[in-house]
Amino acid sequence: MNLEYERRVRALAMDWLDRMDPSHGRAFRREEFRGLAVDGEPIALMNEQGGIMKPRQLDAALSIRTTYTPPGKTPPYEDALGPEGLQRYMYRGTDPSAPPNRAVRRAQEAGLQMIWFLGVAPALYLPIYPVWVVGEEPRQLRFVLALEGQLLVPVGQELSGDQRDWVERVTRARLHQARFRAQVLHAYHYRCAMCRLAVPTLLDAAHILPDAHPRGLPVVPNGLSLCKIHHAAYDQNLVGVRPDLVVAVRPDIAAIRDGPMLEHGLKDLHGSPLTVPPERALAPDRERLAERWTEFLSTGS
Numbered sequence: 090m091n092l093e094y095e096r097r098v099r100a101l102a103m104d105w106l107d108r109m110d111p112s113h114g115r116a117f118r119r120e121e122f123r124g125l126a127v128d129g130e131p132i133a134l135m136n137e138q139g140g141i142m143k144p145r146q147l148d149a150a151l152s153i154r155t156t157y158t159p160p161g162k163t164p165p166y167e168d169a170l171g172p173e174g175l176q177r178y179m180y181r182g183t184d185p186s187a188p189p190n191r192a193v194r195r196a197q198e199a200g201l202q203m204i205w206f207l208g209v210a211p212a213l214y215l216p217i218y219p220v221w222v223v224g225e226e227p228r229q230l231r232f233v234l235a236l237e238g239q240l241l242v243p244v245g246q247e248l249s250g251d252q253r254d255w256v257e258r259v260t261r262a263r264l265h266q267a268r269f270r271a272q273v274l275h276a277y278h279y280r281c282a283m284c285r286l287a288v289p290t291l292l293d294a295a296h297i298l299p300d301a302h303p304r305g306l307p308v309v310p311n312g313l314s315l316c317k318i319h320h321a322a323y324d325q326n327l328v329g330v331r332p333d334l335v336v337a338v339r340p341d342i343a344a345i346r347d348g349p350m351l352e353h354g355l356k357d358l359h360g361s362p363l364t365v366p367p368e369r370a371l372a373p374d375r376e377r378l379a380e381r382w383t384e385f386l387s388t389g390s
């Protein structure tokens with residue numbers, strides 16, 4: 090294996106992805122991943138048929154892929170968590186020595202970075218990188234993955250409360266929140282649901298019910314695509330959303346007189362309709378909105 094070349098291709102691939110999406114959070118159609126060339130040679134980043142990609146120029150796997158599972162459907166295979174909280178990735182087939190599995194093993198042995206393409210909607214992928222393969226469970230036919238910040242986690246061990254919390258926090262930020270943002274922004278066509286601002290780098294996925302709430306899951310029906318200002322205002326209950334999708338500005342905020350940001354950016358929103366995805370499965374969940382609305386009414390004056 091030409092280790093220097095393996096590393097160089099990975100560094101160039103990740104630079105290339107950085108340039109495609111400086112804000113790190115957009116999902117891509119498969120064909121958008123086809124433009125990388127190294128020394129004039131096109132390098133295939135994603136395996137569009139199988140899950141594991143080993144470009145012909147390399148000896149080790151460069152990427153893995155997980156297909157999208159619609160809400161309520163069971164994934165075709167179970168990529169569960171291990172006792173230490175790290176993600177698992179199933180072998181290709183059941184033969185540990187099948188060429189794709191060997192290519193992943195070579196990436197593990199050489200400590201090479203990989204890219205994980207995560208399906209966030211039909212034919213739409215969020216690249217998560219770098220990731221590493223840090224272990225293998227042949228009996229369960231799967232590899233162990235580490236996200237950035239999880240490289241030193243001891244594989245296969247039950248961790249103490251603090252350590253386990255740390256592993257979960259990293260997974261939440263790098264995987265679950267990243268997927269949530271990509272799914273919500275895509276569902277809302279990269280616009281703020283309140284003001285229609287269409288600058289992706291200024292957009293967030295806001296939770297209707299917060300992370301700590303039992304129903305505060307990072308799923309699209311618990312999300313709203315909001316610009317930074319409206320996200321902060323919503324989080325602090327300066328603006329609220331009625332369950333019938335109408336925006337309300339808290340009376341004490343509406344009573345202030347100030348410059349254009351307050352007048353147009355906030356106060357003018359009062360009574361305006363929220364723009365949400367027409368698909369029922371993607372629209373904000375009415376029950377969650379109602380619960381959050383009750384909280385909004387109880388804050389401020």
Ligand SMILES: [Zn+2]
Nearest residue numbers: 281284316319
């Ligand atoms: Zn906005």
